[in-house]
Amino acid sequence: MRTQAICVALALWGPQAWAGDTSPADELAFWSAEAGAPGRADRGRAFFGRRHGAEWSCASCHGADATEPGRHVVTGKPIPPLAPARNPRAITDRAKVDKWFRRNCGDVLGRACSAAERADVLAFLLEAGR
């Protein structure tokens, strides 16, 4: 009986069961508001795929197709797809998302990503695989 109740609770909890505190749509809305304009998927795709004066692009580790798994360019470790359509855990933990944007933008651009760049990338990721 108790097991059943726990199963029902977990089922109702659904995708949030892995303790997400944000969602891809919330992040896109937040960063679009910060940027003062909606994120654009086409710009995000171009941004993601090209280099910005340094050795790597975002796609160097994540691949150009966000619905596919990536592979870390240095360690070779597999990286789960970034597109929420393929990976329901992607962009659901704010601290994780902030940490990786900070680190990855530093590696790829040598600076933090702007709000507009974040909004564009999020729009691209949300659109991928839909």
Ligand code: HEC
């Ligand atoms: C040197 C390799 C590398 C590069 C280059 C890189 N990333 Fe990442 N990125 C990672 C790894 C590793 C993770 C963590 C994956 C995991 O554990 O789920 C990650 C995670 C992320 C996440 C969080 C995913 C989530 O589950 O919420 C986002 C968003 C992201 N990267 C965006 C970018 C963007 C945008 C760029 C380009 C500016 C970029 N990455 C470039 C390696 C890289």
